[in-house]
Amino acid sequence: MPGEKKLRISHVGLRGVVGTGMTAVHVLDFASAFGTFLGPGHVVVGRDPRASGTMIREGVFAALAATGRDVVSLGIVSTPVIQHSIRRLDAAGGISIGASHNSAEWNALKFFGPGGVYLSTAEAGELLDVYHLRKFSFVDWRGVGTIRHDTGAIDAYLDQLADVFDLAALRRFKVVADCCNGTSSLILRRLQERFGFSCVFINAEIEGVDFAHEPATNARMVGLQLAPLMQPLGADAGFLFDVDSDRVAIATEQGQAVSEEVVLPMLADYLLPRGPGKLVITNVSTTALVEEVAARHGGRVVRIPVGRQAAMDALLTYRAEQIAVAGEGTGAVMMPRFRFVYDGIASMLAILSMMLERNEPLSQIVAGYPRYSILKGEVPLSAQRIPALMVSLRDRNAGGRISMSDGIRVDFPGKWFHVRVSQTEPIVRVICEQRGEPPEDLFSGVMEHVRSFA
Amino acid sequence: MPREHLLKIGVSGIRGVVGEFLTPQLASAFAQAFGTYVQARRVVVGRDTRATGPMLQHAVTCGLLAAGCEVVDVGVLPTPTIQIFIASTRAGGGIALTASHNPPEYNALKLFNAQGLFFNQYERNELLDLYHQSEFLQATNNQIRRILPHYDTPPRLHFERVLAHVDAERIRARRFHVALDGVNGAGSVMSVRFLRDILGCELEAISVDPSKPFPRVAEPRPDTLGALSDLVRRTHCDIGFAQDPDGDRLAVADETGRVLDNDDVLALVVDAALERRPGDVVVNLTTSSVIDDVAAAHGRRVLRTPVGEANVVETMQAVDAAIGGEGSNGGVIFPAVHLCRDSYTGMAFLLARMIETGLTASELANRLPRYYRKLGKVGFEHGRLGPMMQALEDAFPGAVLERSDGLKLLLPEGWIHVRASNTEPILRLAAEARSQATLDDLYGQVLRLFEST
Numbered sequence: 093m094p095g096e097k098k099l100r101i102s103h104v105g106l107r108g109v110v111g112t113g114m115t116a117v118h119v120l121d122f123a124s125a126f127g128t129f130l131g132p133g134h135v136v137v138g139r140d141p142r143a144s145g146t147m148i149r150e151g152v153f154a155a156l157a158a159t160g161r162d163v164v165s166l167g168i169v170s171t172p173v174i175q176h177s178i179r180r181l182d183a184a185g186g187i188s189i190g191a192s193h194n195s196a197e198w199n200a201l202k203f204f205g206p207g208g209v210y211l212s213t214a215e216a217g218e219l220l221d222v223y224h225l226r227k228f229s230f231v232d233w234r235g236v237g238t239i240r241h242d243t244g245a246i247d248a249y250l251d252q253l254a255d256v257f258d259l260a261a262l263r264r265f266k267v268v269a270d271c272c273n274g275t276s277s278l279i280l281r282r283l284q285e286r287f288g289f290s291c292v293f294i295n296a297e298i299e300g301v302d303f304a305h306e307p308a309t310n311a312r313m314v315g316l317q318l319a320p321l322m323q324p325l326g327a328d329a330g331f332l333f334d335v336d337s338d339r340v341a342i343a344t345e346q347g348q349a350v351s352e353e354v355v356l357p358m359l360a361d362y363l364l365p366r367g368p369g370k371l372v373i374t375n376v377s378t379t380a381l382v383e384e385v386a387a388r389h390g391g392r393v394v395r396i397p398v399g400r401q402a403a404m405d406a407l408l409t410y411r412a413e414q415i416a417v418a419g420e421g422t423g424a425v426m427m428p429r430f431r432f433v434y435d436g437i438a439s440m441l442a443i444l445s446m447m448l449e450r451n452e453p454l455s456q457i458v459a460g461y462p463r464y465s466i467l468k469g470e471v472p473l474s475a476q477r478i479p480a481l482m483v484s485l486r487d488r489n490a491g492g493r494i495s496m497s498d499g500i501r502v503d504f505p506g507k508w509f510h511v512r513v514s515q516t517e518p519i520v521r522v523i524c525e526q527r528g529e530p531p532e533d534l535f536s537g538v539m540e541h542v543r544s545f546a
Numbered sequence: 547m548p549r550e551h552l553l554k555i556g557v558s559g560i561r562g563v564v565g566e567f568l569t570p571q572l573a574s575a576f577a578q579a580f581g582t583y584v585q586a587r588r589v590v591v592g593r594d595t596r597a598t599g600p601m602l603q604h605a606v607t608c609g610l611l612a613a614g615c616e617v618v619d620v621g622v623l624p625t626p627t628i629q630i631f632i633a634s635t636r637a638g639g640g641i642a643l644t645a646s647h648n649p650p651e652y653n654a655l656k657l658f659n660a661q662g663l664f665f666n667q668y669e670r671n672e673l674l675d676l677y678h679q680s681e682f683l684q685a686t687n688n689q690i691r692r693i694l695p696h697y698d699t700p701p702r703l704h705f706e707r708v709l710a711h712v713d714a715e716r717i718r719a720r721r722f723h724v725a726l727d728g729v730n731g732a733g734s735v736m737s738v739r740f741l742r743d744i745l746g747c748e749l750e751a752i753s754v755d756p757s758k759p760f761p762r763v764a765e766p767r768p769d770t771l772g773a774l775s776d777l778v779r780r781t782h783c784d785i786g787f788a789q790d791p792d793g794d795r796l797a798v799a800d801e802t803g804r805v806l807d808n809d810d811v812l813a814l815v816v817d818a819a820l821e822r823r824p825g826d827v828v829v830n831l832t833t834s835s836v837i838d839d840v841a842a843a844h845g846r847r848v849l850r851t852p853v854g855e856a857n858v859v860e861t862m863q864a865v866d867a868a869i870g871g872e873g874s875n876g877g878v879i880f881p882a883v884h885l886c887r888d889s890y891t892g893m894a895f896l897l898a899r900m901i902e903t904g905l906t907a908s909e910l911a912n913r914l915p916r917y918y919r920k921l922g923k924v925g926f927e928h929g930r931l932g933p934m935m936q937a938l939e940d941a942f943p944g945a946v947l948e949r950s951d952g953l954k955l956l957l958p959e960g961w962i963h964v965r966a967s968n969t970e971p972i973l974r975l976a977a978e979a980r981s982q983a984t985l986d987d988l989y990g991q992v993l994r995l996f997e998s999t
Contacts, residue, residue: 111686116612120571143690147611154570154605197687230565233651301688
């Protein structure tokens with residue numbers, strides 16, 4: 093029986109608990125595989141502030157140099173800044189060292205191709221094959237790469253944001269940011285210095301070991317420190333970022349901690365009327381509020397399996413101008429004009445722009461969305477029993493609209509449930525949502541059925 | 547069929563051709579074993595100027611941090627400078643990335659203990675076992691330490707140590723005219739500072755750009771130092787110095803441009819050292835008997851060890867020697883500075899000696915007893931080594947035999963030393979006699995013997 097997972101090597105990259113799961117060997121081999129796999133050109137590397145990031149960075153530098161890659165090191169920056177720099181520097185690709193919303197003892201390598209885009213499933217599969225084969229293209233002493241440091245990445249990234257958003261006009265808002273000791277504080281400080289952005293910081297110190305709280309972007313974390321500060325500070329909006337700033341959660345001026353599920357519908361609401369794109373891409377676990385909001389603007393929701401890889405593959409099947417926005421119920425949202433990079437800072441600026449254009453306080457915008465209630469549960473289950481469970485759930489719910497792209501999702505009028513297998517633990521997750529009151533009956537029925545397989 | 551060792555992992559560390567053989571994975575794993583061996587204490591890391599140095603330094607730093615060590619990065623420095631600094635900084639040890647005199651495609655990890663010395667042979671075996679067992683300390687996020695850059699102190703410290711043993715004021719006042727070939731190595735920048743700024747020499751320097759590749763064969767030998775000889779002659783220098791890429795070895799050209807035999811350089815430095823400090827002399831088995839004559843003139847004893855700096859140092863430490871070294875490869879070890887090969891001590895002592903004796907470099911060299919030496923190598927196949935050594939022993943029945951490193955035969959007319967190389971499938975041959983004719987006779991006998999075995 094597999095226990096708690098401490099290392100995961102998959103199409104998304106390498107992720108693990110440093111020391112007990114993920115070691116220098118994994119880092120060197122994976123970065124060597126990436127240097128072997130990539131097309132010609134240099135590679136951009138950045139990291140989040142976790143203490144283990146220095147060890148991992150050294151291994152990544154060594155492996156890339158040994159495979160003949162010149163490296164541009166950005167230091168401590170957010171993942172969206174790394175992706176922007178890959179494009180700016182016309183690099184062959186890049187590596188982001190950081191474990192995003194995971195706790196401090198975790199770390200991870202994320203890989204990007206030219207233009208800063210995430211690898212497609214086919215590319216990621218090829219990278220995995222090189223990793224497993226461990227036949228790396230090390231060059232001789234004449235070809236070994238060099239490491240160069242670039243300190244201008246955040247400013248260049250902000251220049252791009254300034255082209256899209258009216259940063260001067262957004263100065264009128266007083267924002268509170270909970271940076272969770274991560275990279276968002278570096279970006280917001282520069283936004284403040286260069287564009288007069290008005291921001292009160294909490295947990296802004298860059299920290300490698302003890303984050304002020306769990307780095308998850310959800311309503312519970314918003315309620316911890318950020319939301320209670322809103323009214324005392326007289327702030328207009330509060331934003332909570334994960335450590336590498338690709339996700340965001342929000343608090344209103346009245347001190348409400350808004351569900352993380354609302355970020356994507358809100359941005360769909362803002363972006364659908366503005367552009368030609370009418371598609372909203374999201375996974376099967378995300379709230380049905382997305383459909384309701386999309387319908388207001390004649391938009392359509394495309395549901396895909398959970399995980400970044402499925403999102404990347406889905407994006408490749410549409411033209412960029414067909415898509416209004418893509419994202420998850422976790423507060424990770426990407427917009428076409430930022431070339432589909434999950435970006436918490438860009439999401440924040442879009443929400444502030446929405447407040448500006450509608451001339452409405454944040455609480456009023458949020459109040460415009462009907463209440464949806466989600467119940468979540470999990471059941472430990474042997475992997476062997478999962479196919480039978482899925483078939484049984486399908487047969488029992490023939491009256492609903494069934495999707496089996498990732499576990500099973502069944503939609504009924506006004507409510508739905510989704511049963512899927514966790515990628516990180518030997519458990520099955522059950523998610524149930526209903527417009528209005530919590531779907532107690534549906535949830536307990538599904539939970540009971542799942543447990544009968546345990 | 548040559549059996550060239552493109553990668554060697556052994557008791558002296560890890561050495562190989564970078565790329566296919568010496569990979570970042572190997573360097574990192576070895577460093578993590580080292581970090582585990584020093585129990586996650588502070589470790590100093592530096593390197594010579596090889597193009598592969600930064601890559602390997604990142605790999606080694608990765609392995610050390612993964613073991614929980616704090617890493618002190620001293621950048622590009624001569625190996626002796628790194629060793630002296632290790633001893634001064636409460637570190638658990640240090641790693642120098644340098645393949646010393648080997649060609650540029652090679653690199654290696656040289657490992658030092660908390661005193662900045664080579665580990666003794668027993669410690670080296672423990673470390674190697676630890677590496678093979680692969681059960682390393684694995685630091686978690688809250689145990690991973692920092693990298694501290696430390697670039698300025700080590701050269702200053704090294705200069706202070708050397709200058710404590712010479713009259714720098716007198717050397718400055720003499721305004722020597724000195725030539726330097728830095729081989730674009732780790733000593734390039736430091737040696738210019740040392741000779742020109744600190745010892746007040748009028749300096750003619752070539753190959754002192756650490757960003758450029760080695761312009762000559764990296765090992766400083768008479769046959770590789772044509773450029774230095776030319777420079778000395780053209781600019782009428784008093785003396786010329788050449789270093790190897792990591793600044794531990796020294797070769798010397800006299801004022802006529804003649805590159806001195808490395809054993810003679812060692813003899814001159816031994817003489818200078820014994821003038822300053824009483825004690826035993828320790829050299830390897832292949833070093834010339836000229837050392838015995840110089841030591842005898844001071845009433846001092848000479849002890850012989852197997853070839854290899856670590857072996858010489860181990861004995862020097864055990865007997866608290868005054869001076870030591872290895873003749874043929876140009877390494878002088880003066881423990882009062884540090885128990886390591888140090889070209890800076892060599893340079894300072896030779897300049898001081900010229901002042902103290904009032905002699906030129908060529909006069910100093912010519913004053914030494916004259917020996918004739920010949921070094922060479924022959925290939926051999928596995929299984930043939932025993933019969934070859936046996937035949938040698940039978941051919942010289944009257945010889946005194948020394949077996950601690952290959953076979954050395956001490957004869958009334960000279961000596962012969964035969965040992966297997968650690969890195970190549972060859973036998974290294976050395977012979978010495980008081981006349982060229984005797985030498986040719988001895989060396990020829992050995993060659994014929996091996997051909998017929």
